[in-house]
Amino acid sequence: MKVVTSIPELQRLANEARLTGKRVGVVPTMGFLHDGHLSLIRIARQHSDVVITTIFVNPAQFAPNEDFEAYPRDLVRDEKLAEKAGTDLLFVPGVREMYPEGYLTYVDVENITKVLEGKSRPTHFRGVTTVVAKLLNIAKPRVAVFGQKDAQQVAVIRQMVKDLNFDVDIIVGPIIRESDGLALSSRNVYLSPEQRSDALVLSQSLRAGEKMILEGERWPDAIRAAMRDHISTKPSASIDYVSLADAATLEELTTVRPGRQILVSLAVRVGQTRLIDNTLVTVP
């Protein structure tokens, strides 16, 4: 595995690979790698001859009041894990490499970025789409792999790729969970042992909501209320949103119709740590 910090060098190596007929795959991450990230690298490995993993804590997707500075970083450990999972090129650009002085350009996806995460984090997705557009132009990959954990991010990136005609296939890897159900997240490291235990209400309430849909509940508000009630049993947990939305348009549902694919998702602050989780349910 080669570690690359310069954009022109990655561009050169990726061009070289492509011109010799190799399939390039990219896995964009913010580092502090866990088994969720590693599963995405393994998926990229299956679909590509050259796997580029990127590690970049992207300031453009954090608001001033968010945890950009505190976001956990461990490059030494990340290098070992990324290599073991099958990375060929580890791209670790500095902030000034990605956003040089005088930087002015942003990619915006409308509508679907205004709900759910975008409601609490109004500039978040603009940062995501901008950095992903840059990475796609730098590496020009055949495939790019993202995790279902960030369900709305997947929807937003798919929309951008389609609208701006990026010539890349988006592959989505499933959510990886601890054995007790907690979805893996770099932010889990912020949790105290007690908060770690309280954080189980996220996956538990998702399973409860899913069960209600599968058992025939047709009133979304009843499902949202039951999920909220479950989360409220933990005093350290404060709800940002609990959502039942159309999986394609991300519009909140007013009815649960058979055959529809529903994104059940939530954001909950456990202590100071904001956690998200979701599940896709096809209505029987």
Add this chain to the structure above:
Amino acid sequence: MKVVTSIPELQRLANEARLTGKRVGVVPTMGFLHDGHLSLIRIARQHSDVVITTIFVNPAQFAPNEDFEAYPRDLVRDEKLAEKAGTDLLFVPGVREMYPEGYLTYVDVENITKVLEGKSRPTHFRGVTTVVAKLLNIAKPRVAVFGQKDAQQVAVIRQMVKDLNFDVDIIVGPIIRESDGLALSSRNVYLSPEQRSDALVLSQSLRAGEKMILEGERWPDAIRAAMRDHISTKPSASIDYVSLADAATLEELTTVRPGRQILVSLAVRVGQTRLIDNTLVTVP
């Protein structure tokens, strides 16, 4: 020359060319081709093995009160001219091909899009950068050729290409003028014979401003005032702006410093027709 209307087909043909080692060049236009456009196609011809000329009157760069519907179109004539100038692939997508239902993504360049043209046309450059980003992703060219006539457009596209790391060289072709100095423009067709004659104040006042700079005038307001005075001699001409700006940052100048490159530019409405023109001057 092959005429292509579908994005996947152009993508396929451009990929094919690239994979066989050919240099692809793109000339984005809104059609109704004149010698200015044809000079850009000839420049692309010199730098590429496969020249793609695109003709697309891009609704996203027109405001609702502007001339999108009335914008002149003549595809039969354009096909002949584009072929004669050296086009291999003429890309003529429909509006629904470029902006299908549910389209949501836009590319925004900040700051330099807010002045000059952007002041009068606040959503114009967003439409330009979005459609150019799409064309660059569809054709993935080695070079793209634009005209200096749209000086601010050139600056905005250069900024986008640099910021989003598009792997393409931008080549800029000089302004082509009628023998009496009028800059070629598809919109010149709107002018009555009398307006056509009045429209000469644009290039004349640019030459007057340039002369003042070259002869040592150091006060930009004196130059702007002289240019405005000249334009005001024609009652059918109403000034939108007369600008002396730094050629790189597009900031209006308060002093004329030796060695600096100045963009002298203007927008003038002659009757109902809004015309623009500019010249680059290096201060002696």
